[in-house]
Amino acid sequence: MATIGFIGLGNMGRPMVRNLLKAGHLVQAFDLSPDACKEAAADGAEIAPSIAAAVSGSDAVITMLPAGDHVRRVYLGEEGVLASGAGDAVLIDCSTIDVETARQVQRAAADQGVQMVDAPVSGGVGGAEAGQLTIMMGGDDAAVERARPFLEPVSRLIVHAGGPGNGQAAKACNNMILGITMIGVCEAFVLGEKLGLDHDKLFEVTANASGQCWSISSYCPVPGPVPTSPANNDYKAGFTAAMMLKDLRLAQQAAQQNDAATPLGAQAQAIYSMFNAAGNGDLDFSAIIRFLRGQDRP
Numbered sequence: 001m002a003t004i005g006f007i008g009l010g011n012m013g014r015p016m017v018r019n020l021l022k023a024g025h026l027v028q029a030f031d032l033s034p035d036a037c038k039e040a041a042a043d044g045a046e047i048a049p050s051i052a053a054a055v056s057g058s059d060a061v062i063t064m065l066p067a068g069d070h071v072r073r074v075y076l077g078e079e080g081v082l083a084s085g086a087g088d089a090v091l092i093d094c095s096t097i098d099v100e101t102a103r104q105v106q107r108a109a110a111d112q113g114v115q116m117v118d119a120p121v122s123g124g125v126g127g128a129e130a131g132q133l134t135i136m137m138g139g140d141d142a143a144v145e146r147a148r149p150f151l152e153p154v155s156r157l158i159v160h161a162g163g164p165g166n167g168q169a170a171k172a173c174n175n176m177i178l179g180i181t182m183i184g185v186c187e188a189f190v191l192g193e194k195l196g197l198d199h200d201k202l203f204e205v206t207a208n209a210s211g212q213c214w215s216i217s218s219y220c221p222v223p224g225p226v227p228t229s230p231a232n233n234d235y236k237a238g239f240t241a242a243m244m245l246k247d248l249r250l251a252q253q254a255a256q257q258n259d260a261a262t263p264l265g266a267q268a269q270a271i272y273s274m275f276n277a278a279g280n281g282d283l284d285f286s287a288i289i290r291f292l293r294g295q296d297r298p
Helices: 013-022 034-043 051-055 068-076 099-111 124-130 141-154 166-194 199-206 241-257 263-280 285-293
Strands: 003-007 026-030 060-063 090-093 116-118 133-138 155-162
Touching: 003 013, 003 051, 013 026, 013 034, 013 124, 013 141, 026 034, 026 051, 060 068, 060 141, 068 090, 068 099, 090 099, 090 141, 099 116, 099 166, 116 141, 116 166, 124 133, 133 141, 133 166, 141 155, 155 166, 166 199, 166 241, 166 263, 166 285, 241 263, 241 285, 263 285
Parallel strands: 003 026, 003 060, 060 090, 090 116, 133 155
Antiparallel strands: 116 133
């Protein structure tokens, strides 16, 4: 059994904490939300009154935070993780943030002799609840191997993507693909509707032909063909449109900083930006099919 400091008890953080507890670890959890802390305590976590208390005595510190600004404050702030004295703990940031912030924070940790990895996740809330996340780690070999056992209870696959920041780089590329392909799948189903194609028939063809992709086979954006997809639950989010827009913006930021041509990624960002601006950010990202049909939110 290990002691794990966990900071950030949102939609992804809480189920990750539950799976760490199920694996027999002691979790010292911290969040600014009293309600989130109360729920984590009900799951069996010990609630820390501060970041310093969450870090104290921990073998590992895991963070799951909304954005790069939060990560910088939590790690580099006057009352943050590094100022609190991480000791021998390995630091694991599972947030999805920009590559440069990930590298900046890891440099600061290295300057203090503290091992750290960036470890963004893929799989959404469902994957977090099932302990079946895919995790992309960036960091040196020694830090990655130290971090790996603490992430195994929440994951189905852990990939060492390279040096510091490369976990975030892999996540940005992956989610750009996802955003682009979901729009393409939705466009095809909208066209199919106009042409009189039955949803199930189009699914049967595309799921078994050259158009096959995860957005069809696992997350089909129309009700029926994939019973577990959000389309069967009025697009209640597994992964919100707002989060998809955030990830597409991170991909475009990285593309611009590194002079990479990503015209489809840019167009996907523009489409999701319009969808979010219309008040749909809390819907699942597959609800973009409503935008393509010209539908307003019900």
